[in-house]
Amino acid sequence: xxxxxxxxxxxxxxxxxxxxxxxxxxxxxxxxxxxxxxxxxxxxxxxxxxxxxxxxxxxxxxxxxxxxxxxxxxxxxxxxxxxxxxxxxxxxxxxxxxxxxxxxxxxxxxxxxxxxxxxxxxxxxxxxxxxxxxxxxxxxxxxxxxxxxxxxxxxxxxxxxxxxxxxxxxxxxxxxxxxxxxxxxxxxxxxxxxxxxxxxxxxxxxxxxxxxxxxxxxxxxxxxxxxxxxxxxxxxxxxxxxxxxxxxxxxxxxxxxxxxxxxxxxxxxxxxxxxxxxxxxxxxxxxxxxxxxxxxxxxxxxxxxxxxxxxxxxxxxxxxxxxxxxxxxxxxxxxxxxxxxxxxxxxxxxxxxxxxxxxxxxxxxxxxxxx
Amino acid sequence: xxxxxxxxxxxxxxxxxxxxxxxxxxxxxxxxxxxxxxxxxxxxxxxxxxxxxxxxxxxxxxxxxxxxxxxxxxxxxxxxxxxxxxxxxxxxxxxxxxxxxxxxxxxxxxxxxxxxxxxxxxxxx
Numbered sequence: 502x503x504x505x506x507x508x509x510x511x512x513x514x515x516x517x518x519x520x521x522x523x524x525x526x527x528x529x530x531x532x533x534x535x536x537x538x539x540x541x542x543x544x545x546x547x548x549x550x551x552x553x554x555x556x557x558x559x560x561x562x563x564x565x566x567x568x569x570x571x572x573x574x575x576x577x578x579x580x581x582x583x584x585x586x587x588x589x590x591x592x593x594x595x596x597x598x599x600x601x602x603x604x605x606x607x608x609x610x611x612x613x614x615x616x617x618x619x620x621x622x623x624x625x626x627x628x629x630x631x632x633x634x635x636x637x638x639x640x641x642x643x644x645x646x647x648x649x650x651x652x653x654x655x656x657x658x659x660x661x662x663x664x665x666x667x668x669x670x671x672x673x674x675x676x677x678x679x680x681x682x683x684x685x686x687x688x689x690x691x692x693x694x695x696x697x698x699x700x701x702x703x704x705x706x707x708x709x710x711x712x713x714x715x716x717x718x719x720x721x722x723x724x725x726x727x728x729x730x731x732x733x734x735x736x737x738x739x740x741x742x743x744x745x746x747x748x749x750x751x752x753x754x755x756x757x758x759x760x761x762x763x764x765x766x767x768x769x770x771x772x773x774x775x776x777x778x779x780x781x782x783x784x785x786x787x788x789x790x791x792x793x794x795x796x797x798x799x800x801x802x803x804x805x806x807x808x809x810x811x812x813x814x815x816x817x818x819x820x821x822x823x824x825x826x827x828x829x830x831x832x833x834x835x836x837x838x839x840x841x842x843x844x845x846x847x848x849x850x851x852x853x854x855x856x857x858x859x860x861x862x863x864x865x866x867x868x869x870x871x872x
Numbered sequence: 873x874x875x876x877x878x879x880x881x882x883x884x885x886x887x888x889x890x891x892x893x894x895x896x897x898x899x900x901x902x903x904x905x906x907x908x909x910x911x912x913x914x915x916x917x918x919x920x921x922x923x924x925x926x927x928x929x930x931x932x933x934x935x936x937x938x939x940x941x942x943x944x945x946x947x948x949x950x951x952x953x954x955x956x957x958x959x960x961x962x963x964x965x966x967x968x969x970x971x972x973x974x975x976x977x978x979x980x981x982x983x984x985x986x987x988x989x990x991x992x993x994x995x996x997x
């Protein structure tokens with residue numbers, strides 16, 4: 502909840518953003534850089550060609566400690582956390598009793614009794630309260646408020662970070678480890694949300710600006726804002742909580758069935774398990790799909806999707822112009838009979854029915870470093 | 873060519889006789905960011921003052937271009953449809969959106985001149 506009288510929170514890098522000429526906007530209660538002087542298009546293209554550095558310190562960082570903490574977290578998420586290897590990171594979601602998604606998150610296993618979570622800014626207090634209420638007596642949990650979080654993303658990220666921290670290069674996609682980056686102790690995952698290789702780096706607040714200045718001084722790295730982060734993740738076919746997934750969508754409908762491990766599918770044991778297992782067995786009634794507008798006009802969120810005869814099928818959940826795709830790109834929910842790649846659709850944009858078709862995701866191939 | 877006049881929605885119009893040329897201001901293109909899509913009206917379309925006449929979209933958002941005056945469209949600028957980035961390069965010059973024949977030139981009196989528009993922009997910061 503926010504109201505106009507609540508002052509915006511600032512991130513530890515606020516002064517640096519302003520020094521770099523960022524345009525700051527309110528986002529999830531924080532004043533955040535939406536773009537720098539290069540602009541959304543320039544920052545997006547630079548990230549795909551070289552590397553972008555994003556401040557995502559508004560996101561929640563949580564640590565959970567205690568015997569069986571993986572087993573307890575599994576009571577809230579459908580992912581396989583017990584089976585997650587040491588030093589590995591996994592994408593999952595919190596579900597509700599209807600199988601809807603309360604938030605999506607990254608879970609990393611630092612030790613069998615120590616998990617590290619990154620949760621969405623807009624959901625972090627609800628997520629924490631939800632975990633506290635459900636498993637707070639079984640495990641010890643802490644919202645980490647003394648660390649910033651930055652994402653270094655792009656094909657030149659490895660070469661650049663490697664000059665400050667050769668150990669980072671030994672990591673593969675979706676792993677976590679403590680790194681000494683130019684003398685600054687950080688906790689990093691080789692992950693991100695752009696479809697590119699890169700790292701998300703958790704750094705103590707009092708060293709954050711020093712770290713970011715060192716990273717920005719490396720060749721090929723440009724600061725990039727939330728605007729580029731959004732267009733990058735959309736091209737990569739990744740879900741934005743609140744737009745593409747929410748409490749009214751299940752992981753199966755969202756095309757995230759892959760996050761359910763084999764054991765979890767069979768055993769259940771998470772909120773909404775019966776509904777999700779039924780959808781897995783029978784197929785969901787609707788699905789999130791990639792949608793390619795065939796003309797040049799972008800179709801934004803909430804654009805109505807119809808069949809060729811004009812019957813309503815659903816809505817675009819995320820849509821815009823894909824700078825690397827160099828054309829409009831979108832995702833939306835359609836009935837399962839209309840979810841096959843190549844299915845012809847119409848998008849109602851400003852009263853006109855524009856041609857589109859179901860496209861495979863991602864729009865731009867992922868380039869993760871899998872070793 | 874007459875002087876440029878502006879709306880509070882950041883459109884401009886230049887008028888010669890009863891022929892007007894409409895675009896968006898430099899302030900508007902800067903606020904939008906990189907323009908990636910433009911839609912201009914078809915010749916022959918009759919529009920009233922304040923009607924949505926054209927569309928301009930950046931990576932992040934879509935905006936309408938409202939007609940500063942009433943009239944009949946005579947031409948849309950195909951160049952900015954083909955190269956939307958021109959809007960960022962020359963918003964108040966080559967990257968006009970459409971031309972129209974004014975039906976009520978008296979409406980021009982409601983618009984701001986450059987000095988008044990600059991003063992208005994100063995209130996927005």
